[in-house]
Amino acid sequence: MTHESPTGRGSSGRNVALVARREYAERVRSRAFVFSTLLMVGLAVVIALIPLAFRVVERATVTPIAVAAPDAELANRTIAILDAFLNASMDGSGDRHRPFTFELVGSPAAAVSAVGDARVAGAVLADRTAGGGLDFRVVTIGGLAQDKLQLLQLGTFSVGVLDWTAANPNTTNPFVPPTFAVVDAGAASAGGGGSAVDTAEYASRRIVGIVFVVLLFLTLVFYGMWVASGVVAEKASRVMELLISAATASQLVAGKILGIGLAGLTQVTLVLVPALAMMVVSGQLGNAMLGEDVTAATSLAGLSPGLVVAFLVYFILGFALYAAMYAGAGSLLSRAEDLQIIALPLSIPAIAGYLPAVLALSGSNAPIIRFASYVPLWSPFVMMARLSIGRVEPWELVLSLGLLLLTVPLVTLLAIRVYRAGVLLYGQPPTVRTFVRAVRGG
């Protein structure tokens, strides 16, 4: 291998900073950066507005509910309270759109039949239990979203309270909370009480997880290609000959990774900050326009500061790992046209990590998924997915980060070795033999 000539030993850091600053300035001033950032900001803001759009669309819809009870008093009380509760105008502004309608039916069978005929979105079947409490079952065939089921559960709880108050004017008997179950008439399965809230939280975590995993995948591959194309451009313009005589290979590789990584982080920040701000603003805007919605905040509920920190850590380490590979591979090319030769092979590890991450986001915690979350090339995606869903033991996180921290310098050293030999090679596209010779310092 070749020697790393001293540059005046203390100047290594300064040279890395100089190279990084040049790379950063060149990237963020380029038209491609400005246009791609504007495009991504636009897209992110549009995506951030989707929950508000859903609320606006939902506002215009009416959900018919059939109600059946063993006695007319309970049936009327249920309808009255659910109507008051579910159609209430939260800000007291008076006349508003009523999202639910209630229809009294004669028997539970008639109510279930109405659900089966799709005349109503769901049926609330009220009954009295032996202990003096109330039992509610909501029958639906996928016609009620989790947020509506959640509202129904809260509404039926109020029915239970009022019914208990009416039946116990002296309040000597203890209050028996009403039971609540959801029966999916299609799947003929019942969910337990309280599951709706967990599911909403889970859905939010999935959304946040998907955003993080997709963002990591795109940025690592996209910014990795920036590194490779930067190296190839320096070779193609032959400025590399001047560079390599002025700074060491390790300074050049480290500076390039740092500069482009910071440019990438700048772009991610420029895209995420307005998107998150828009989500907050649109939530408040929605509340102002459409009234308070107890379920509206859940889109951000899964986003914790810990997850943001984890994203940053995995972005930085993952980018360092992938960028080093892209720098090494790029150094073996001579022309920008040859970049396609490395684009697919280098994206394969990322794709191979993305797939188990998607499985992890769908709730799988199979051994192979857990294993993938420790493997350095895949852990940024898979562990981020698992962290978003929230099924990670502390030791797993330590193992995943530890392996990644060990791998980054090893791969970077290998990449520098390849780079040092590769930047002097011109001519035909690289072969495996060329790569092996470069690794050996040929």
Add this chain to the structure above:
Amino acid sequence: MAAAGRAAMLDAQMSLVVDHLSKRFGSVTALDDLAFEVPLGQVFGFLGANGAGKTTTMRIALGVLEPDAGRVTWRGTESHRLPRSTWGYLPEERGLYPRMRVLDQLVFFAGLQGVPTGRAKREAMAWLRRFRAEDLAERRAEQLSKGNQQKVQFIAATLHDPQVLLMDEPFTGLDPVNVMLLREAFLELRDRGRTVVFSTHQMEVAEALCESVAIVDRGRMVVGGSLRDVRRATGRRMVRIAVEGDHRLPWLASLPGTRVIQAGMDRSTVELDVGVEPDEVLAAAVGAGARVRHFEVADPSLEQIFLDFVGHPADEEAHLVPETPSPREEDAA
């Protein structure tokens, strides 16, 4: 003898020494036990055809390539132990950042060599003025002509005031005015005590500038030393003569051991075999009634020396042994 040995050792400690370098790229031998010395503070010509191993030698000196055997030392220290700022390198393949402003590039490259921004800017502007190219400072490299890009690269290689300048084919592609400016710059750097090594296959440039040269062929040293020693090494003697009338000098036929190697209207060059004295040529001319306008005893030109030692002109590609390399290897060599 002991004193001579000490002097030689001192010389080696004070100069750039290419010490028996060998380097192979796969099956191609780029350098084969190449050895020569560059005296301190001289302009030194590193002469050879394309593919002779000049670039490989420079890259080894810079620490960019590792030799298979041998080493390069500067004032007794191995090159890879020296700070990079010891060297100023103008690569044969010219290149700059196409979209970066000239002044920014110069400050950037000087910065990598440890020159503070303010000083780099001042000296870059001074060099640009010197090359009559001040107006280039704010322009992007892609807007410059090749000759101007070359000047900027030369400044980039020089701005940090290196001890040794390694210039790979610096005169290629320059117009006569810029050749003159660059030659003056070389001489000024030499006068400031810097050692300038440049490779070229343009023998007349080397002849005009160098105090010492090394001629390499296929990675091997052919001949080297001071220009005078190299000229004498051929053992050839010449005269240059101008006469009125037939410049092919037909009267020379009466003088054995002489031949015209270059016939010109202005003057002709005659080569003499060992044993033939220059004044015999003059006597033959006078004897034949030729009217002699100019007569000079001359050394062989570098071009002729190169031909004698290498067997082909310097601007002809060297054929590397033992087999034709792949384009990748050839380029690296």
